Amino acid sequence: MEWETVIGLEIHAQLATRSKIFSGAPTAFGAAPNTQACEIDLALPGVLPVLNAEAVRMAVTFGAAIGAAVARRSVFARKNYFYPDLPKGYQISQYEQPIVGRGQVEIALDGGGTKTVGVTRAHLEEDAGKSLHEDFHGMTGIDLNRAGTPLLEIVSEPDMRSPAEAVAYARKIHQLVRYLGICDGNMQEGSFRCDANVSVRRRGSDRLGTRTELKNINSFRFLERAIQYEVERQVDLIENGGAVVQETRLYDPARDETRSMRSKEEANDYRYFPDPDLLPVVLDEDDIAAIVATMPELPDAKRERFERAYQLSAYDAGLLTATRETADYFEAVAQGCGDAKLAANWVMGDLAAALNRDGREIADSPVDAMGLTGLLQRLRDGTLSGKLAKDVFAAMWAGEGSADAIIEARGLRQVSDVGAIEAIVDQVIAANPDQAGQLRAGKDKVMGFLVGQVMKASQGKANPAQVNEILRRKLLDS
Amino acid sequence: MSLDRADVAKIAHLARLAVDGDEADAVARDLSRILDLVAQMSVVNTGGVPPMAHPLDMPQRLRPDVVTEPDRRDDLQATAPATEAGLYLVPRVIE
Numbered sequence: 005m006e007w008e009t010v011i012g013l014e015i016h017a018q019l020a021t022r023s024k025i026f027s028g029a030p031t032a033f034g035a036a037p038n039t040q041a042c043e044i045d046l047a048l049p050g051v052l053p054v055l056n057a058e059a060v061r062m063a064v065t066f067g068a069a070i071g072a073a074v075a076r077r078s079v080f081a082r083k084n085y086f087y088p089d090l091p092k093g094y095q096i097s098q099y100e101q102p103i104v105g106r107g108q109v110e111i112a113l114d115g116g117g118t119k120t121v122g123v124t125r126a127h128l129e130e131d132a133g134k135s136l137h138e139d140f141h142g143m144t145g146i147d148l149n150r151a152g153t154p155l156l157e158i159v160s161e162p163d164m165r166s167p168a169e170a171v172a173y174a175r176k177i178h179q180l181v182r183y184l185g186i187c188d189g190n191m192q193e194g195s196f197r198c199d200a201n202v203s204v205r206r207r208g209s210d211r212l213g214t215r216t217e218l219k220n221i222n223s224f225r226f227l228e229r230a231i232q233y234e235v236e237r238q239v240d241l242i243e244n245g246g247a248v249v250q251e252t253r254l255y256d257p258a259r260d261e262t263r264s265m266r267s268k269e270e271a272n273d274y275r276y277f278p279d280p281d282l283l284p285v286v287l288d289e290d291d292i293a294a295i296v297a298t299m300p301e302l303p304d305a306k307r308e309r310f311e312r313a314y315q316l317s318a319y320d321a322g323l324l325t326a327t328r329e330t331a332d333y334f335e336a337v338a339q340g341c342g343d344a345k346l347a348a349n350w351v352m353g354d355l356a357a358a359l360n361r362d363g364r365e366i367a368d369s370p371v372d373a374m375g376l377t378g379l380l381q382r383l384r385d386g387t388l389s390g391k392l393a394k395d396v397f398a399a400m401w402a403g404e405g406s407a408d409a410i411i412e413a414r415g416l417r418q419v420s421d422v423g424a425i426e427a428i429v430d431q432v433i434a435a436n437p438d439q440a441g442q443l444r445a446g447k448d449k450v451m452g453f454l455v456g457q458v459m460k461a462s463q464g465k466a467n468p469a470q471v472n473e474i475l476r477r478k479l480l481d482s
Numbered sequence: 483m484s485l486d487r488a489d490v491a492k493i494a495h496l497a498r499l500a501v502d503g504d505e506a507d508a509v510a511r512d513l514s515r516i517l518d519l520v521a522q523m524s525v526v527n528t529g530g531v532p533p534m535a536h537p538l539d540m541p542q543r544l545r546p547d548v549v550t551e552p553d554r555r556d557d558l559q560a561t562a563p564a565t566e567a568g569l570y571l572v573p574r575v576i577e
Contacts, residue, residue, distance in 0.1 A: 037568035054545045147570075
């Protein structure tokens, strides 16, 4: 029996505002417990929520980025449930009239080609606090710093058909929110959380199977593995005569499996109703146009522009636009040194390797765009050979200063003086008569050896192109 | 529309209200009468009327994204029944 997997994702992106969605308390990560929880976050009597304009702006930019209709009028609703890290007894969310309506994103498929994934809606809501279940004399500890942090919940259509597609979609949304600067995307800190709705059905069926919701997924790798495990579990269950139960399951990365959460006696019954503390949010055309005007260039547009303007392959342009920081870095170097191909090779090559080795982000690279530009300029004007440039890059990475300073301090200036190179070539020919003879006899293979000897004798400083030329002239043209 | 005791028990549980025995019957009767009133209103044709989210016909005012609340944890925790290490302590909840 052939099975088809159907996946939809609910992504919670924590919006990068300074203050909370309904209060003036700060949202910084990692503060001491409850030092960022004011009366509103604590739900003390008599307080009134007031909506953060920046959270609205951020939601609107996301809507525009996925080609969605931004609601001219959206409404906040109360989602009622009891849990100690939700002091009001309800979460302020949006239900019937979300701020962002239906949109779509395009994902690249593994085997080439693209696929459009529908976004059903995106709505603003507040986050809850955190419960710490370590033992406090048989009590639970509550930290409300996170309570009231703005979230944009992005709900997809059940359009994904494999774990890889789900990851591609999640990465796409991750890339978008980071480009827009509306979310830092930090999955470990919980700024970007993915819940996956997973079901299976017999191929060819157009009815959806019973789904389970997977939670507690804090990396793209775990997203893929959690779905893989869950699909196998569901197929096994059905093939053995069982049935999938609609429930929430937690992914356990240590055991690479999903486990049923203690099933609640009550089905979710949140009794949503419009929050009387908040009026409808009304945006007119001018408001929306003003917000859209502040949007940066988006990844797809940037990728196409890079392909065109810098004559990059689609693959290279994709890598260089993966994050806004990388794209900005590349573009600064390409324009600064005047050779886009060279800039692309260095950003994707030596720079990426060094960042990867040291586990750094490009934003805090020890060699910044200006630094790399300086190095590539010396490579282009012949001051440095490719080999020396790599050495200088390593020295720059170690903090020894600019390319020019290192070239000066180490005396690395490439020797391009014909007389000086000729003298070294003569020495090498005299010291290696056999190989010189072979080259004269037409054995081109020894050319590499002789060039190597000259480079060695010059301590890498001779211009290799000139060495080649002089060797040929002396041994072949005579 | 009428509610029975089981409906009342379910609603009471969702609201974490203790409603027992005879009280449940009385509550069921009262809630049923409210639903009857709603049913009466449902007769009116509201096809062209947008749902009202708020009785005030005004848009929400927005505040600038500025931190205005300093840390007042000590004051705010003074009235809490139990705290430790900066945390509010509550009866154990297990997921």
